[in-house]
Amino acid sequence: MSIALSRGGALPRELPRDDPPPPRQPSPAEPVPTSLRWLLPWSLLPLAILVPMLPGLPAAWMVLLCQAGIAALVALGLVVLTGVAGLASFGQAMFVGIGACGTALATTRWGLSPWLGLGVALLGSGTAAALLGMATLRLGRHHLALVTLAANLAFMTLLERQDGLEAAGALPPVVLLTLDFANPWRFYILVLAVLTAAVAMTSGLLRGRMGRALHALRGGTLAAGALGINSFHARMLALVYAAMLAGLAGWLQAHLDRLVTPAGFGVNASIDYLLITVLGGSSHIGGALLGATLWTALREPLLAALPPLLGLQSHLHLVVSGGLLLLLLQCAPGGLWPLLLRPFRRWLPPVPAPQPAREAPALPARARPGAGAELLRAVALRKSFGGVAAVDGVSLTLKSGEIVGLIGPNGAGKTTTFHLLSGVLRPGSGEASFLGRPVRGRAPHDLAALGLARSFQKVHLVPGMTVFETVLLGTHARGRAGVLRAMLGLDGAEEEALRAEAWRQIERVGLTPYAHRIACDLPLGRQRLVEIARALCLDPLVLLLDEPAAGLRPRDKAELLDLLDDLRRDGLGLALVEHDMDFVMRLTDHLVVMNFGTELAQGTPREIRRNPAVIEAYLGGVA
Numbered sequence: 001m002s003i004a005l006s007r008g009g010a011l012p013r014e015l016p017r018d019d020p021p022p023p024r025q026p027s028p029a030e031p032v033p034t035s036l037r038w039l040l041p042w043s044l045l046p047l048a049i050l051v052p053m054l055p056g057l058p059a060a061w062m063v064l065l066c067q068a069g070i071a072a073l074v075a076l077g078l079v080v081l082t083g084v085a086g087l088a089s090f091g092q093a094m095f096v097g098i099g100a101c102g103t104a105l106a107t108t109r110w111g112l113s114p115w116l117g118l119g120v121a122l123l124g125s126g127t128a129a130a131l132l133g134m135a136t137l138r139l140g141r142h143h144l145a146l147v148t149l150a151a152n153l154a155f156m157t158l159l160e161r162q163d164g165l166e167a168a169g170a171l172p173p174v175v176l177l178t179l180d181f182a183n184p185w186r187f188y189i190l191v192l193a194v195l196t197a198a199v200a201m202t203s204g205l206l207r208g209r210m211g212r213a214l215h216a217l218r219g220g221t222l223a224a225g226a227l228g229i230n231s232f233h234a235r236m237l238a239l240v241y242a243a244m245l246a247g248l249a250g251w252l253q254a255h256l257d258r259l260v261t262p263a264g265f266g267v268n269a270s271i272d273y274l275l276i277t278v279l280g281g282s283s284h285i286g287g288a289l290l291g292a293t294l295w296t297a298l299r300e301p302l303l304a305a306l307p308p309l310l311g312l313q314s315h316l317h318l319v320v321s322g323g324l325l326l327l328l329l330q331c332a333p334g335g336l337w338p339l340l341l342r343p344f345r346r347w348l349p350p351v352p353a354p355q356p357a358r359e360a361p362a363l364p365a366r367a368r369p370g371a372g373a374e375l376l377r378a379v380a381l382r383k384s385f386g387g388v389a390a391v392d393g394v395s396l397t398l399k400s401g402e403i404v405g406l407i408g409p410n411g412a413g414k415t416t417t418f419h420l421l422s423g424v425l426r427p428g429s430g431e432a433s434f435l436g437r438p439v440r441g442r443a444p445h446d447l448a449a450l451g452l453a454r455s456f457q458k459v460h461l462v463p464g465m466t467v468f469e470t471v472l473l474g475t476h477a478r479g480r481a482g483v484l485r486a487m488l489g490l491d492g493a494e495e496e497a498l499r500a501e502a503w504r505q506i507e508r509v510g511l512t513p514y515a516h517r518i519a520c521d522l523p524l525g526r527q528r529l530v531e532i533a534r535a536l537c538l539d540p541l542v543l544l545l546d547e548p549a550a551g552l553r554p555r556d557k558a559e560l561l562d563l564l565d566d567l568r569r570d571g572l573g574l575a576l577v578e579h580d581m582d583f584v585m586r587l588t589d590h591l592v593v594m595n596f597g598t599e600l601a602q603g604t605p606r607e608i609r610r611n612p613a614v615i616e617a618y619l620g621g622v623a
């Protein structure tokens, strides 16, 4: 190995930067930015109001329209759960059933009004989802799919043993003051009002702070944790929200039919809801509306025509809808909504211009310890994987305004040390503390919220998000707005401050001209800057950077060096793992050299450059 440890030549003061990119022209293949997607479903509202006014529309069509609206509610929940949070459920029809049975019990057995029945429906479906979530969400993504499927089957077995709710007219109609929603035309008004409110609240949720947390999960739980996002809570939110929307749909269905039969709550129906969501586009609110309308209109003709055509028996509904689902995933994996949108892209509202950070309200800053105060300490950390001692007795301290480098050959244990310091891994022995508090027992999102930010060796960005949207994810721990505030649109002032912070950090790392580009499409060097800007949104006291200069061109490295130097002057403590010795030697105040998990030497760059053990073991005698 021949790595020069000598100090490189002086850098020019003014570094050449790339020419600013031309104004963004969205290409048809490019995904619609998340922030613009939620505007579009509203374009369907006038159509939904006008259709029932067509003269001579039969009552059966009005019932179909009501059913489309009810199915859209369930699909809306699946957009949040599957399209945004990346979790699959094969049991949404069970939550619809719980909602329907809840209101049936409340109104027919307990004599309560349908409005109280709505409360029972929401509480029942939400509680069932929370229980399933507690049992599965810590285990991994795929467990939820299996458990919801099993729960749906068990629910059907229970339901088929019940009787008493099947008599026609068993449930009372919904009445609001003197207006009853007993006929399909009036019921459609109720469905439309509920669906409009649900679309508005879902848009608010997904645009807000907790919605961003759900989007962040698509970049992986490791990265989400480093942004202060509690993945378990975020997933639980998505699961309960989707189940409550399904419960709401069950309440509507029960009062539309005025009876409850198990037929609509089985696994077949759950697959139909998934099909609707995939058909429309699982990450689009508009897709839920489109998919529900199309499937409600086409379901009966398709299920009547396809089985004989394919030589199947007519009751093999599951085979047909499963086959259609597979076909859709192959032909239009993004769903029909984005395809429908393409011709209309030119009428999308213009992308908002970057907001000058200095004119926007600032978020409260974290109290900073004085220069030289100890921020992070590790004492004799050890971690083994099976027989491999990845980290074996490493100690270090990091002070405010200091940059510490961790160097060593591949597999020396540097990344594992970062995982131990940031709470991703638990040490086998030894202790780490951040701001005097033990790291052991704290989750990565807790440490991030306290001000310990980090980046990763392999960049973790969320596909399809712009630079601005990606950096905004980093403000999560700086906000307080919960789900209700976002759903009711009461988080405006906080959102403005969080956005301003994102702009400030984008400006700080020099990415303003790229703010509306898709982050994953940028060169690797700029992707790393996006990650750093996102981490800086936490207002961290400590920043752990894992190979920040890897894959960067020389001038990008020089810009990064200036940026990290600035952060040091601002009083941050920085620790970096890096293989580029020139970069490390120019920047760091202190070095920890690792080899086979052990600490080979510590000292200033000058001391390390002269250390015979380092020269022998790490550089093979070439200095």
Ligand SMILES: Nc1ncnc2c1ncn2[C@@H]1O[C@H](COP(=O)(O)OP(=O)(O)OP(=O)(O)O)[C@@H](O)[C@H]1O
Pocket: 385, 388, 389, 390, 408, 409, 410, 411, 412, 413, 414, 415, 416, 417, 457
């Ligand atoms: N999750 C894991 N399971 C098993 N072994 C692991 C795991 N993580 C790391 N290791 C092993 O621990 C040792 C240290 O790995 P680590 O990634 O910390 O090294 P590193 O110094 O960061 O290497 P590089 O410079 O290549 O990133 C390696 O032998 C690696 O194979």
